[in-house]
Amino acid sequence: MTSRELAEMMQRSPADCHKALVREYGRYVYAIVFNRLRGCGTKEDIEECVSDVFADLFMKCQFDLSSENDIKSLIGTIAQRKSIDRFRSLCAKSKHITDTDDDDMTELASDFSVDEHVDRTELRRVLLDKIDELGEPDSTILIQKFYYNKNSSEIASYLSMTAVAVRQRCSRAMDKLRAKLVEVGIER
Structure with missing residues (x-):
């Protein structure tokens, strides 16, 4: 808000x-x-x-x-x-x-901080929402690559694409995701 x-x-x-x-x-x-x-x-x-x-x-x-x-x-x-x-x-x-x-x-003293945990959870929620907004196949490529640690060849066989196409789509999707995150005030 x-x-x-x-x-x-x-x-x-x-x-x-x-x-x-x-x-x-x-x-x-x-x-x-x-x-x-x-x-x-x-x-x-x-x-x-x-x-x-x-x-x-x-x-x-x-x-x-x-x-x-x-x-x-x-x-x-x-x-x-x-x-x-x-x-x-x-x-x-x-x-x-x-x-x-x-x-x-x-x-x-505890190593666990509730407010930091809430902030990380909120950040994950926003990140996943923005990834979902990218649409298919970009969202699937990013999820498979960064959440499931799959390489381009594995993602390519899953999506019936070539590994080169997956790498290129991933690069473009990351640029789009960065722009969407900047719009909501998240920069890194």
Whole structure:
């Protein structure tokens, strides 16, 4: 959802805009907040913080009608900041976290990050959608090559094409895919 779409929706119906935002970004915000508060907060604390994120988004943010930028990064930043503030207030109330030393905290750290996992999942979903938009046989060629690690000869026999044709189609499909990903703000 872009800033322009959000501003237009907000002018039509703030309630519908809020519902659409929660429907589209609710899991993303929940993952960020949960990752920060899972060690010190209750389920109610997490849900309250998620609600605060969306309330803060509506109360403090003005959306630019001319902007085509995706607001996901804005929402992610607000969620990070709100969850950090909530974490600090919860820790201040329950002195048990602040009394531990640094050695104990390293044992509590986890290598798994929920918000990074959600971001990777979202990126995969967008990537597969854009590959699907390429149509046949380009989408099949890219899927077979990059997801199933098949070479050009194997793909060619599967699609009844020559290996040279598969390589050429793959190259062109990659160029088209890059352009589609740039359109949605994904660059690498």
